Amino acid sequence: MDALKAKYLEGVMAAADESALEDVRLAAVGKKGEVSLKMRELGKMTPEEKQVAGPALNALKNEINSAIAAKKEALGDAALNERLQAEWIDVSLAGRPRRQGTIHPVSQVTEEVIAVFADLGYSVAEGPQIESDWYNFDALNIAPEHPARQEHDTFYMHRDEGDNRPPHVLRTHTSPVQIRYMEKHGAPCRIISPGRVYRADYDQTHTPMFHQYEGLCIDKGVSMANLKWTLEEFCRAFFNVDDIELRFRASHFPFTEPSAEVDIRCSWDKGQLKIGEGDDWMEILGSGMVHPKVLAAAGVDSDKYQGFAFGMGIDRIAMLKYGIPDLRAFFDSDLRWLRHYGFSALDMPNMHAGISG
Template sequence: MGTIHPISQVTEEITQIFAVLGYAVAEGPQVEDDWHNFDALNIAPEHPARQEHDTFYMARAEGDNRAPHVLRTHTSPVQIRSMLSKGAPLRVIAPGRVFRADYDQTHSPMFHQVEGLAIDRDITMANLKWTLEEFLKAFFEVPSVDLRFRASHFPFTEPSAEVDVRCSWQCGTLKLGEGDSWLEILGSGMVHPKVLESGGIDPAEWQGFAFGMGIDRLAMLKYGIPDLRAFFESDLRWLRHYGFGALEVPTLAGGCESRLCSGR
């Protein structure tokens, strides 16, 4: 008997929570052109993310001097495509596969991200903070969360912030909203004016926030999965243990409370 993969389950949980908050789901190609993946997102030619040790570049025919296509390194190009096609105001999330040349216990050459984008006339960092708090409370099924914003730098947001959530570890089980530890969980910020311009939106009239987090990482944290590599190894024993039954339809909060408490 087959099971629902944890990535599929968690993606559905995330989608349902943000649907209640008014966000549509946007999708885009996994093979991207250089402009959508880098230039439109204010990523300079000398930025480390463009180097071959991070990015998978597609081959060009001999004599073709155009910039090569890439396996997208994030789902941010979907934000650009959404802005160009739908304009403002806009509220979308972009879940999907992304690719980077990295492989260890917490990194994989192919993994999953979800990014969010909200654009309107009077959006501020306060709206971003509220949105993330509501999402994390619903996703981890806790009554409250305590977030810490640390100044950071991303080419596509200004100001930019890494977001930590207060937590504790009890017998190897993560508990949010309590304790003396902090766990980095996502990156966020206000959309850079140059990115809005690339999306065909006037930054003098509109502004917005964006955030991004790893779906695989959220699944690991919520369901106590220790090794990212196991997600992609097709081990039937692992799938039977961590997989979900076909009738375990995600609710608004998502998941199964008994699994969360037991660390499964």
């Protein structure tokens, strides 16, 4: 017993790693280890011999197992210390600088628009970007011969041969959202519908995909005066200019009657646009009183309710407010451009707090 004890305790102490320690364990107390074989010999002993040899073998086995466990823990601690020495870090050292992301101007301006109209009591409505011909054109009183329904202006979806249904389109405006909303909720209502729209056009101020929001207010006794006030309050808050002057010019849109294009007073000073002052005018949106046929298509009684609608390009007003010269750059995925024109995530829109009325 003493010889086995000395042999294996020395082996445990001499083990340089866990692999060597495992070899010692198997040789001593493994299934075919020396101590295990000795314990099997107990069956051949007399009762008197068992009383002496049994406790001694159990004590030896326990001592060897305890020594192995202690050595294994010591080897683990040594390995951890070695790793800590090799991989140490100074937690007091400043971290490596990382470039922070920025909010895209379209996202920022969309939130600003929503914030302004939220103070005016408008909610946000959304709809699908792939629309049926009926929602995108027919329900909005756009005649079949209207130029907007031509392929040079609208993206049409494919129909299988023999399928004679009118093809779906990538929506050309967010007006279909207004129809869907009135169908579901009826009147009265006050909503804005921001989102992506698509038209076959591409130059410095037009892209095939862009963003716009449209507003709709339906109630009893609504007039052009309410429309004028709403747009003035929006422009005053959005551009953060107290002295705003708008000019309404008679126009024609199939979905409104009467219709008006809206200009804002401005000036150019050394290439810089100034809103609200000067002798120049710039068109910023289209508007008008909702056509009775549009109300009827949405299931609203035009003898009881009337209202106004307006639409404006989000990208366009972002260009005007923040001095961005080219619309195409919005969608070029140029990180240098975004770092220059992007917004911090903490720049929350707050200009709407100054709305009066």
